[in-house]
Amino acid sequence: MSLPAAAQTGKSVAPPPALSSIRMQDLKKDVYDLADAHFRGRSAGTLDELKASMWIGEKYRALGLKPAGDDGTYFQYFTLLRHSVNVNSTISINGRPLQLWKDVAIAQMANKQLDEPIHYLGNAALIDMNAVNVKGKVVALEASPEGIAMNKSLPTWRYSRSIMDKYGSILLAKGAAAIIFIADATAERCWDDAVENFERGNYDIEGGASAKLQTTVPVLWLHAAAKQELMNKSAVLKANIVIDFFEYPSVNIVGKIDGTDPKLSAEYLLYSGHQDAHGVRNAIQNDSIFYGADDNASVDAAMFAAARAFKKNPGKRSVLFVIHGAEERGLLGSRWYVAHPTVPRNNIVAVLNGDMIGRNNPDSAAILGAAPPHRNSLDLVKMAMDANLEGPRFKLDTLWDKPTHIEGWYFRSDHLPYARQGIPSLMYTTLLHADYHTPLDNAERIDYGKLKKMADWMYRTGWKIANASKRPATDADFKLER
Numbered sequence: 187m188s189l190p191a192a193a194q195t196g197k198s199v200a201p202p203p204a205l206s207s208i209r210m211q212d213l214k215k216d217v218y219d220l221a222d223a224h225f226r227g228r229s230a231g232t233l234d235e236l237k238a239s240m241w242i243g244e245k246y247r248a249l250g251l252k253p254a255g256d257d258g259t260y261f262q263y264f265t266l267l268r269h270s271v272n273v274n275s276t277i278s279i280n281g282r283p284l285q286l287w288k289d290v291a292i293a294q295m296a297n298k299q300l301d302e303p304i305h306y307l308g309n310a311a312l313i314d315m316n317a318v319n320v321k322g323k324v325v326a327l328e329a330s331p332e333g334i335a336m337n338k339s340l341p342t343w344r345y346s347r348s349i350m351d352k353y354g355s356i357l358l359a360k361g362a363a364a365i366i367f368i369a370d371a372t373a374e375r376c377w378d379d380a381v382e383n384f385e386r387g388n389y390d391i392e393g394g395a396s397a398k399l400q401t402t403v404p405v406l407w408l409h410a411a412a413k414q415e416l417m418n419k420s421a422v423l424k425a426n427i428v429i430d431f432f433e434y435p436s437v438n439i440v441g442k443i444d445g446t447d448p449k450l451s452a453e454y455l456l457y458s459g460h461q462d463a464h465g466v467r468n469a470i471q472n473d474s475i476f477y478g479a480d481d482n483a484s485v486d487a488a489m490f491a492a493a494r495a496f497k498k499n500p501g502k503r504s505v506l507f508v509i510h511g512a513e514e515r516g517l518l519g520s521r522w523y524v525a526h527p528t529v530p531r532n533n534i535v536a537v538l539n540g541d542m543i544g545r546n547n548p549d550s551a552a553i554l555g556a557a558p559p560h561r562n563s564l565d566l567v568k569m570a571m572d573a574n575l576e577g578p579r580f581k582l583d584t585l586w587d588k589p590t591h592i593e594g595w596y597f598r599s600d601h602l603p604y605a606r607q608g609i610p611s612l613m614y615t616t617l618l619h620a621d622y623h624t625p626l627d628n629a630e631r632i633d634y635g636k637l638k639k640m641a642d643w644m645y646r647t648g649w650k651i652a653n654a655s656k657r658p659a660t661d662a663d664f665k666l667e668r
């Protein structure tokens with residue numbers, strides 16, 4: 187990425203006054219504490235997440251932050267809405283009962299009773315989708331990897347979603363009553379990972395697309411071995427699928443440090459991270475706790491570090507620290523906060539979000555939202571670029587910010603709901619690694635020297651925002667590609 191002209195002059199700028207408050211030993215202790223087995227991976231909507239939230243609230247209090255959540259507390263509670271398959275749901279083929287999740291997986295939930303013949307359509311890649319008549323029918327087709335982009339770093343359950351997007355969506359639009367995918371070799375390899383996700387179900391908040399069940403058409407996966415049975419012209423699907431609905435609490439933890447300027451202190455720079463991780467799941471290398479040290483204890487620790495610095499030397503503007511709940515369930519905490527802000531939304535001048543900032547090459551990092559169409563404030567990007575040159579001098583990756591990047595990383599963290607509201611927003615990250623969303627994302631594997639440089643960078647940027655004479659402007663032509 188080319189650097190803004192001001193940054194290239196190399197004129198020396200005094201470092202922010204409390205830079206020495208960002209200390210590696212504090213970052214390390216905080217990551218170890220928050221990513222400890224005691225919190226069991228902080229899964230959203232569980233007591234583990236709530237326990238971690240109380241711990242973060244106590245941390246805020248010890249750091250001297252003022253409560254800025256609801257009712258004079260650090261906490262803003264909200265309700266997670268979850269749909270999942272009732273364990274007593276029954277599915278059989280030709281009278282042979284299938285064991286839920288072992289023999290059959292439910293990829294799309296619907297309350298449905300069926301006793302219908304099965305129409306075998308063939309291999310997905312070979313079907314003329316325009317010609318088939320599937321209206322009101324139960325159809326079966328064999329999955330095919332042809333034309334499906336598989337990236338090694340993508341969680342394997344995404345394969346089933348890609349198959350659904352490519353073939354299932356057409357069959358749904360044509361009025362199929364139920365869809366049965368027969369697993370190919372790739373789907374067999376992905377089976378356990380996919381089942382874990384299907385079994386968990388959907389989470390959302392009020393007003394979201396998944397807050398209510400959207401469909402009456404179930405989508406099932408069967409193993410490759412079932413193919414012969416499904417090809418039989420007399421094959422019958424009998425199903426009684428029941429979907430449960432649950433509500434759970436989650437919480438954003440919100441604290442602030444007042445600014446010193448009589449006027450500008452009404453405005454807020456917002457630091458954003460998330461507290462939740464992936465809880466306890468299928469064991470990998472004999473460990474089942476998904477600690478979420480990089481994702482995202484690393485950022486929470488950097489926010490505590492910035493809080494120490496701003497507490498020691500406040501800026502002109504106020505600083506808001508929002509550690510969101512339920513990010514991993516679909517950015518639910520940030521979507522909730524931006525819809526129910528605890529300070530006037532127009533007074534939030536910028537959001538500096540971080541997600542995973544303590545891994546990979548020690549000299550490189552990325553900010554997302556730095557280039558169109560993701561950039562929503564050139565002013566803010568300039569501040570972040572200048573702060574990088576004045577401080578850590580990371581070599582910046584630009585590929586992951588591109589709309590063509592397969593991961594769609596820009597759309598996967600808590601700055602997004604703020605950006606959609608037109609608030610200047612950036613995401614700091616050191617990007618993915620092989621331990622992402624596994625028990626190996628643990629505190630021992632964090633590069634604390636790198637984490638300190640990232641924390642420095644986020645604090646240096648925040649210091650500029652807190653003291654700038656004018657708040658960063660939102661780009662007039664900002665429009666996300668989706």
Ligand SMILES: [Zn+2]
Pocket residue numbers: 460481482513541542599
């Ligand atoms: Zn994350």
